[in-house]
Amino acid sequence: MHYNSHLRSVGYCLSAALLLAVGTFATTITAAAQDVQNLQTPKGALVLQGQGSFFVGGETVAQTAIEAGNTTFGPGHVTVNQMYVEYMIPQGGGHKVPVVMVHGATLSGKSWETTPDGRMGWDEYFVRQGHAVYLADQVSRARSGFNQAIFNNVRAGITAPGFQPNIFRFTDEIAWTIFRFGPTFGTPYSDEQFPVEAAAEFSKQGIPDLNSSLPVPNPTYKALSNLATKLKGAVVMGHSQSGRYPLEAALTDSTGMKGLIVTEPPSGCNATVYTDQQIAKLATVPILVLFGDHLVDQAIGTNWLTAFNNCKAFITRINAAHGNAQMLYPPDLGIHGNSHMFMLDKNNLQIADLVLKWIDENVK
Amino acid sequence: MHYNSHLRSVGYCLSAALLLAVGTFATTITAAAQDVQNLQTPKGALVLQGQGSFFVGGETVAQTAIEAGNTTFGPGHVTVNQMYVEYMIPQGGGHKVPVVMVHGATLSGKSWETTPDGRMGWDEYFVRQGHAVYLADQVSRARSGFNQAIFNNVRAGITAPGFQPNIFRFTDEIAWTIFRFGPTFGTPYSDEQFPVEAAAEFSKQGIPDLNSSLPVPNPTYKALSNLATKLKGAVVMGHSQSGRYPLEAALTDSTGMKGLIVTEPPSGCNATVYTDQQIAKLATVPILVLFGDHLVDQAIGTNWLTAFNNCKAFITRINAAHGNAQMLYPPDLGIHGNSHMFMLDKNNLQIADLVLKWIDENVK
Numbered sequence: 001m002h003y004n005s006h007l008r009s010v011g012y013c014l015s016a017a018l019l020l021a022v023g024t025f026a027t028t029i030t031a032a033a034q035d036v037q038n039l040q041t042p043k044g045a046l047v048l049q050g051q052g053s054f055f056v057g058g059e060t061v062a063q064t065a066i067e068a069g070n071t072t073f074g075p076g077h078v079t080v081n082q083m084y085v086e087y088m089i090p091q092g093g094g095h096k097v098p099v100v101m102v103h104g105a106t107l108s109g110k111s112w113e114t115t116p117d118g119r120m121g122w123d124e125y126f127v128r129q130g131h132a133v134y135l136a137d138q139v140s141r142a143r144s145g146f147n148q149a150i151f152n153n154v155r156a157g158i159t160a161p162g163f164q165p166n167i168f169r170f171t172d173e174i175a176w177t178i179f180r181f182g183p184t185f186g187t188p189y190s191d192e193q194f195p196v197e198a199a200a201e202f203s204k205q206g207i208p209d210l211n212s213s214l215p216v217p218n219p220t221y222k223a224l225s226n227l228a229t230k231l232k233g234a235v236v237m238g239h240s241q242s243g244r245y246p247l248e249a250a251l252t253d254s255t256g257m258k259g260l261i262v263t264e265p266p267s268g269c270n271a272t273v274y275t276d277q278q279i280a281k282l283a284t285v286p287i288l289v290l291f292g293d294h295l296v297d298q299a300i301g302t303n304w305l306t307a308f309n310n311c312k313a314f315i316t317r318i319n320a321a322h323g324n325a326q327m328l329y330p331p332d333l334g335i336h337g338n339s340h341m342f343m344l345d346k347n348n349l350q351i352a353d354l355v356l357k358w359i360d361e362n363v364k
Numbered sequence: 365m366h367y368n369s370h371l372r373s374v375g376y377c378l379s380a381a382l383l384l385a386v387g388t389f390a391t392t393i394t395a396a397a398q399d400v401q402n403l404q405t406p407k408g409a410l411v412l413q414g415q416g417s418f419f420v421g422g423e424t425v426a427q428t429a430i431e432a433g434n435t436t437f438g439p440g441h442v443t444v445n446q447m448y449v450e451y452m453i454p455q456g457g458g459h460k461v462p463v464v465m466v467h468g469a470t471l472s473g474k475s476w477e478t479t480p481d482g483r484m485g486w487d488e489y490f491v492r493q494g495h496a497v498y499l500a501d502q503v504s505r506a507r508s509g510f511n512q513a514i515f516n517n518v519r520a521g522i523t524a525p526g527f528q529p530n531i532f533r534f535t536d537e538i539a540w541t542i543f544r545f546g547p548t549f550g551t552p553y554s555d556e557q558f559p560v561e562a563a564a565e566f567s568k569q570g571i572p573d574l575n576s577s578l579p580v581p582n583p584t585y586k587a588l589s590n591l592a593t594k595l596k597g598a599v600v601m602g603h604s605q606s607g608r609y610p611l612e613a614a615l616t617d618s619t620g621m622k623g624l625i626v627t628e629p630p631s632g633c634n635a636t637v638y639t640d641q642q643i644a645k646l647a648t649v650p651i652l653v654l655f656g657d658h659l660v661d662q663a664i665g666t667n668w669l670t671a672f673n674n675c676k677a678f679i680t681r682i683n684a685a686h687g688n689a690q691m692l693y694p695p696d697l698g699i700h701g702n703s704h705m706f707m708l709d710k711n712n713l714q715i716a717d718l719v720l721k722w723i724d725e726n727v728k
Contacts, residue, residue, distance in 0.1 A: 036594040041414030045455045048412065050405030051488065052478035055568040060536070069532040069573075076535025082568040091409045108507045110448065114416035124415065133643065143472045143506045145571025148531035154518065155528040164519040167512035168433040171440025172424070204446040207509025209433075230400040297570040 038118040046124060047091040056230070057139070057223040058082030066156045067149035081215070083223035084109075084143035088123065091130040097258050098132040100224065104240030104264075106170045106209040108142035109135035111239065115344045116201035122343045126354050131359075134234070136226065138242060139219045140210040147213060165213035179305045179340035180247045180294045187293055193345035202344065211241070217248070220230050224249035226317050228256030235363055236357075237261035240340065241306050244269065249287055251278055259363040261355065263290040264340050268310025271317060283323025284363040288355065289315060290328045292338030292345075304340075306307035326364060328354055389642045402482040410488060411455040420447030420594070421503070421587040431513035445579070448473075448507035450694045452487065453496040461622050461727050462496040462595045464588065468628075470534045470573040470602030470699060472506035472679025473499035475603065479708045480565035489716050491590045493724075498598070502593035502606060504574040505584045510521075511577060529577035536567050542666050543704035553658055557709035566708070575605070581612070588613035591720065592620030599727055601625035601719075605703065608633065614649055615642055623727040625719065627654040628704055630666045632674025633723035635681060650726040652681060652719065654692045656702030668704075692718055 051293065058079045065071045068078060085100075086109065101123065112135050113121040126133045140146040170178070173185045181196050182188040188196045211218070216316040224245060228234040233256055238245040242267030250257045260282070262269060269289065274282070290313045295304040312344040318325035330338050330351065342351050376561035388629040422443045429435045449464075450473065465487065467475040476499050477485040490497045504510040508709065534542070535551045545560050546552040552560045575582070588609060592598040599622050602609040607629030614621045624646070626633060633653065638646070653675045655705060659668040694702050695717065706715050 013582070036418060036591075039416060039418060041416075041453075046412040046415060048410040050403070051410060051452075052401060052403060052405075052472055052485065054400060054401075054478060054482070055565065058568045060564070060567070063533075063535065068535050069530050070538075073535065073538045076537035077567075078533050078535055078570055079564075079567040084568075088415075089405075110417055110507055113450070114418060118418070121416065129384060137507070142509075143474055143501070143571065148533055148572040150527065151515065153530050154525050157525060161518050161521060161525055166433050166519060167515050167673075168441050169427075170441055171427065171432050171437065173440035174434075174437040200424070200443075201419065201507070203424070203441075203443040204422045205450075206442060207507065208512040227400075227533065277570075344544055 013165070014350060023166065025348075028055045030225065032308065037201075037255045040118050040121060042128075046128065049091050049093045050141050051086075051088045053084065053086040054218055055082045055084055056179060056227045061147075063149055066158065067152050068206070069148060073320065080145070080147040081139050082144055083139050083220060084137040085134050085227065087132060088127045090127045090130055091128060093132045096130040096135060097359065098234040099126050099359070100113070100134045100136060100227060100231075100234050100236045102136050102138060102220070102224065102236070102238045102242040102245055103141075104155055105211070106168060106206050108207055109137045110142075110205050110207070111341070112343060115195065115348065116198035116205070117195040119348070122348065122352055124340065125349055129356050133230070136220070136224070136227075138211070140214050142207060146210040150213070165210060168212065168346070170206055170207040172199065175206070180292065180297060181339055186314065189337060191293075192339065192342055193293075193337040193347050194339035195344070195346055202341070209241075219244075219251045220245060223246040225253035228258075229253065230249075233258045234262060235259035235359055238265075239263045239343070240266060246286075247282060248286055250282055254285055255279060257285045259359060260285050260287045262287065262311065263342070264292065264304075264307075265311070266304070268307040269314035271313035273308045274314075274317075276321075279317050279321050279323075283318050283321040287315075287318060287323065287325040287356045288352075288362070289325065290342070290355065292340060292342045293331050293336050294339075295299070302344060309329040326362075330354070365495040365690060371639070381501035384521045386516065390480065393419035402722040403478065404482050404484070406484060406492075410492065410696075411456050412491070413453045413457045415450075415452045417448065417450040419446045419448055420582060420591045426510075427513050430522065431516050433516050436708035441522045444511040445503050446508055446510075447503050447584060447591075448501040449498050449591065451496065451498045452491045454494055457494075457496045461495075461723065462495040462498060462598040462599050463490050463723070464498045464500060464591060464595075464600045466500050466502060466588065466600070466602045466606040466609055467583070468606055469575070470532060470570050472502060472569070472571055473501045473720040474506075474569050475705070476707055479712065480569070483712070484715050486712065489713055490720070493720050498595070500584070500588070500591070502575070503587060504578050506571060510574040514577070530576060532573040532576065534570055536563065539570070540727070544656065544661065544668070545703055547661060551700060555657075556703065557657075557701040557711050558703040558705055559708070559710055567703070573605075583615075585612040585616045588618035589620065592622075593617065594689035595620060597622045598721055599625060601627065602629075603627045603707070604630060611646060611651075614646055618649060619646060622651045623723060624649050624651045625654065625674065626651065627706070628671075629666075629675070630671055632666070638681075640677075640685075641687050643681050643687075647682050647685040649687075651687065651689040652692055652722045652726070653689065654706070654707045654715075654719065656701050656704060657695050658703075673687060690722065690726075692722065694718070
């Protein structure tokens, strides 16, 4: 892959204000490397049949003026639980199966776009390999919005504060160890593949996570199965918090599910939770599970090795039920140092190639 | 512009669940027309030199474990006040000036993408006309995230509920009249250009607006001026809530400002607020102001005619200071029925052409 500077009009001069900002980051984590001038673009043009965005799901609910946050305007209706999806379709698109990508906790669809150090994301790479790509923002996150009613009711004294949903955000310190950038904050593993020099840029991808505000079951499951059905077949790939969502979406409705890619689910693959009936349903769809490296290094709150072993047991159950499930564990192939954010790692396209090969060989 | 169905793999069969969802919308506003199968794509391919996303601005702040929403993980640092930007650069990009587009209240960068009835958005159209396009999510909205600390402090009983920022959302009923889809909810103007049959799809673009949580001045102003500087010159276009942001960004730092497009600011153009010194600075950059039709129809909380007249007075002041400011008011050109969401209207590309013509003729 050859890169060149992406913009004729962009130069190499940072404003004083930006240099100051970089300096601020440097006091807490390794200085940011990425900026507009560092964005890299492949030399070959990206030729699209189409691109754009739309929503899946959503329901109309009545809200009071206080819930809607404007007492001037009075009560009315708003849409909640919709899922934003942006897409790119390569020229001649449709020869290969569409791929839906879903992000993890406190992140958004941005996870699959340009890396923090300015390299191509998986979204564009999969398109360049012939797949239409659909990037979702989970329901309650980013461009999908969330239901603000209870927050405004708490503010107005109508609801007690303790009923307000918790809003979760990874700190830079915790992300470093849990996402396996290195053993302690600021220190990378010797073979680390995450571009740690751009950790401050990665921090900007972090946004508030309101999943605790969602109804049960999580509306994203049904939105994903509906999307796959509308696309008349798709591979659905989740990551981390959403790692198991492809399985849950297939259990909701497997009509459109051509393949399920489960990457780095922190609590594993429900190997001992799913019933035989559920396993039998999941066994009708090819499944790939992906974990990066350094699983034995313990982080607060997440035991990756336990999750990995649980997924191996899940794979055994699926295959015993005549399914097709595989583990992609790069260290087995001599590829070391991948982090939890493998799609942003320095060898992200190498990992993508392994996933693309699995799709080619297993998804009909 | 010729369209065809955008996906070989997408058919016309809605699942029972989706038909049910459409039925639910129909009870409150006109039934949704848009779905995946209605997405339209021009026959000619979109050829990009590059595309992707990045952040501008942002600052690292310390947060307690409660503020970060996870007492397991302990205190640490997160980034706040960053601005997410996605971009597309046409092949051979850089021949024309880049255009930065910013959205309005309770909306996101989605405003400039695919319309609710599946037509091409302004983002792609401007790219097809040779401009690199940068879509921002305002700081505190969508993929830019927001600072969740105070919400978690209220939940924990550390901060009194009354100090929690209000979260604003337009209801469908209020959007209909304030955005000038028609005189009363559910009834369009006879010459209405907004695709009212897709009003339920438009409702899904509505997301919580946390601008009341922002510091003063709004960090988006500086993020926009920094972005224009990094791009070595850009036209910055705001809409509605952000209508005046291009002016505020230019007053912050006009180094990169090649043109300022002010569209539908609900409280006008600060004609009597800006000092002579501020007007002199703004007079160094070409300015276009855009308003749609039906300004005399009064809506709750917004007097569009007053805003329009204030902007006309602003234009007079700029030109008296030897600047170049113009009003684009389509009814003067015999184009009637445009709504507040002109970039989504049925004649959205006709309006885009007028803006593009202004850029060609006025931005050097």
